[in-house]
Amino acid sequence: MAKTARTRPRPRGENKSTLWIYALLFTATFAVYAQTVSFDFVNFDDPDYVTANAHVRGGFTASNVAWAFTSGDAANWFPLTRLSHMLDYRLFGMAGGWHHLSNVLLHAVSVLLLFAFLHRVTRRLWLSAFVAFLFALHPLHVESVAWVAERKDVLSTVFAMLALWCYIRWAEQPSLSRYLLIAFAFALGLMAKPMIVTLPLIFVLLDIWPLGRGPHWREKIPFFAMSAASAMITWLVQQSGGAVRTAEQFPLPLRLENAAVSCVLYLFQWFWPSRMAVFYPYPDRIPVWEAIAVALAIAAISMVALRSVRRRPYLTVGWFWYLIMLAPVIGLVQVGAQARADRYTYMPTVGISLMLAWGAAEFITREPRLRPAIVALMVASCAAAAAVTWVQLGFWRDSRTLFQHAVEVTANNYLAHHNLGVALAEMPDGTNPAIAQFQAALEIKPNYLRAHTDLGSAYAKLGRYSEAMAEYRAALAIDPGLAIPHHNLANTYFQLGMWNEAISEYQTALRLDPEYTGARNRLAEAEYNLGLALAKAGRQSDAAAHLEAALRARPDYAEAHNNLGVVLSQDPARINDAIGHFEAALRLDPNYADAHVNLGVALSQLPGRIPDAIAQLEAAERIQPDPEVRQILEKLIAEIH
Numbered sequence: 001m002a003k004t005a006r007t008r009p010r011p012r013g014e015n016k017s018t019l020w021i022y023a024l025l026f027t028a029t030f031a032v033y034a035q036t037v038s039f040d041f042v043n044f045d046d047p048d049y050v051t052a053n054a055h056v057r058g059g060f061t062a063s064n065v066a067w068a069f070t071s072g073d074a075a076n077w078f079p080l081t082r083l084s085h086m087l088d089y090r091l092f093g094m095a096g097g098w099h100h101l102s103n104v105l106l107h108a109v110s111v112l113l114l115f116a117f118l119h120r121v122t123r124r125l126w127l128s129a130f131v132a133f134l135f136a137l138h139p140l141h142v143e144s145v146a147w148v149a150e151r152k153d154v155l156s157t158v159f160a161m162l163a164l165w166c167y168i169r170w171a172e173q174p175s176l177s178r179y180l181l182i183a184f185a186f187a188l189g190l191m192a193k194p195m196i197v198t199l200p201l202i203f204v205l206l207d208i209w210p211l212g213r214g215p216h217w218r219e220k221i222p223f224f225a226m227s228a229a230s231a232m233i234t235w236l237v238q239q240s241g242g243a244v245r246t247a248e249q250f251p252l253p254l255r256l257e258n259a260a261v262s263c264v265l266y267l268f269q270w271f272w273p274s275r276m277a278v279f280y281p282y283p284d285r286i287p288v289w290e291a292i293a294v295a296l297a298i299a300a301i302s303m304v305a306l307r308s309v310r311r312r313p314y315l316t317v318g319w320f321w322y323l324i325m326l327a328p329v330i331g332l333v334q335v336g337a338q339a340r341a342d343r344y345t346y347m348p349t350v351g352i353s354l355m356l357a358w359g360a361a362e363f364i365t366r367e368p369r370l371r372p373a374i375v376a377l378m379v380a381s382c383a384a385a386a387a388v389t390w391v392q393l394g395f396w397r398d399s400r401t402l403f404q405h406a407v408e409v410t411a412n413n414y415l416a417h418h419n420l421g422v423a424l425a426e427m428p429d430g431t432n433p434a435i436a437q438f439q440a441a442l443e444i445k446p447n448y449l450r451a452h453t454d455l456g457s458a459y460a461k462l463g464r465y466s467e468a469m470a471e472y473r474a475a476l477a478i479d480p481g482l483a484i485p486h487h488n489l490a491n492t493y494f495q496l497g498m499w500n501e502a503i504s505e506y507q508t509a510l511r512l513d514p515e516y517t518g519a520r521n522r523l524a525e526a527e528y529n530l531g532l533a534l535a536k537a538g539r540q541s542d543a544a545a546h547l548e549a550a551l552r553a554r555p556d557y558a559e560a561h562n563n564l565g566v567v568l569s570q571d572p573a574r575i576n577d578a579i580g581h582f583e584a585a586l587r588l589d590p591n592y593a594d595a596h597v598n599l600g601v602a603l604s605q606l607p608g609r610i611p612d613a614i615a616q617l618e619a620a621e622r623i624q625p626d627p628e629v630r631q632i633l634e635k636l637i638a639e640i641h
Helices: 014-038 046-051 054-058 062-070 079-092 096-122 125-137 139-147 148-172 174-191 194-208 218-240 252-269 289-306 313-329 350-366 368-394 399-409 414-426 431-444 449-461 465-479 482-495 497-514 515-535 542-555 558-568 571-587 595-601 610-623 628-641
Strands: none
Touching: 014 062, 014 096, 014 139, 014 368, 014 610, 046 139, 046 148, 046 399, 054 062, 079 096, 079 148, 079 399, 096 139, 096 148, 125 139, 125 350, 125 368, 139 148, 139 194, 139 368, 148 194, 174 218, 194 218, 194 313, 194 595, 252 289, 252 497, 289 313, 313 431, 399 414, 414 431, 414 449, 431 449, 431 595, 449 465, 449 482, 449 515, 465 482, 465 595, 482 497, 482 515, 482 610, 497 515, 497 558, 515 542, 515 558, 542 558, 558 571, 558 595, 595 610, 595 628, 610 628
């Protein structure tokens, strides 16, 4: 049977202080992060997860909920996070500020749960508060909270913190119900983001300190099994989604070097948070001496931490908390193109805060005369963290601000240049500056497919069609199986009136991506325009064929129904077919004046249908008065009198 952890009574008056700390932590978190209510979505991952995600915007239908649990879109499986985005969209629509505040609320809940967990297990009120405050307002955590797409981070951490709390309660008094609560919270966390797969190892560390019950492995086997299942699902989804990078893209020696350097860089930024960016490009190479130096530093700290397990177990637990929680995202299995990411420090750096807080407490015990100075330093570090966080938050206001900052604080950041270009292209008079950014991205990474595609779109917007087509073809040379460049190339042909070429490219885009709604609509439009051109040239049969093709691509295309009716009405034998298409157009758009006129004219050619023809022409006159229509109407009225 598992050894029960010891508990100690709380000092008198501590309950009141505890409540004030909860209030302070919550208020401080919201006060600093409240500015996000005015923030917009950004053009990095937010479209995939929310703004351009048809399932999320479709609401809680049975099919969308099923999609949330089965989807590997964007090379991720996190059904609970997808459901949370659906809920936000149902409540707030596209009001980005409220989506941001949902993240802030979840972050604040994690802060309170962290404090509750630490205070419960250590009975050290102010040290627990210090760790929780650094977690709440450290600048490295801005990315996790201020980025809507990182809902997965803050949501999974809520359940991870809850699982830690449940584990402590179970360790104090083991029972099946408490054990199941741990498993339930852990499962929910894994379904929000699988980065917490190493949480069972954190349970083992807590056995060592502060529970003091010794490491118990057997009781955690079910949790390790859950982690293994989550890791396997994640691997399969990311592999099938093309997110796992190959050894040719990122050689293993470079990954090992980058992993070691990243561990140290995270530490450096934790103590001196500066030059933080949304994306850090992967280095082409790392000097061997640098990699060896940081590897030796990590090994030395690890050795000291291991040797401290008896006298200073908080050092052991804090350091290995950091390394263990960082392990899934350190890049040995490289997912994505980033060298590292601030968001990866969200939970791991709790371990560093533990080392610092309890180390400071031990130092005060040994040197009590320095207590005021140490306390003042801890308070100052909290204030400084909050101030830097406030400034860092400002960079997340919108895409232009975010990626302009990334360009300024990093080197060779092709993604930052590209996404800055995307943001600029959406602004009035922003096309030429956007072109400069796309070109900068391609100077750094010539085979950057998205930059070629977006540069082509910028050229097309300026009417520089030959340059646009060159960029689309450059993108297709990199990946001929991608639908977007085919679609954009078709758009250019469309603008030039080259209907057959446009239709061919739209069809290719749809063959590659049958759910490409934009390509389907533009294909319908291209078929429609070609049909009109053929009709004007007197080629009625060919025109009808292309207008029918437009309706196959887009059955709700009212204009195509109307004009197909016009073409068919030229043949007296097909007048009833023409009437059917005019009626279809009016079902789709009852206020379509031209369709009312055309239906009226067609009906007037059939015996006994003059009253119906008059009704349609009168409807057209009510919608859009026209002297010619009025003349036709008066003539028909005269005929029946």
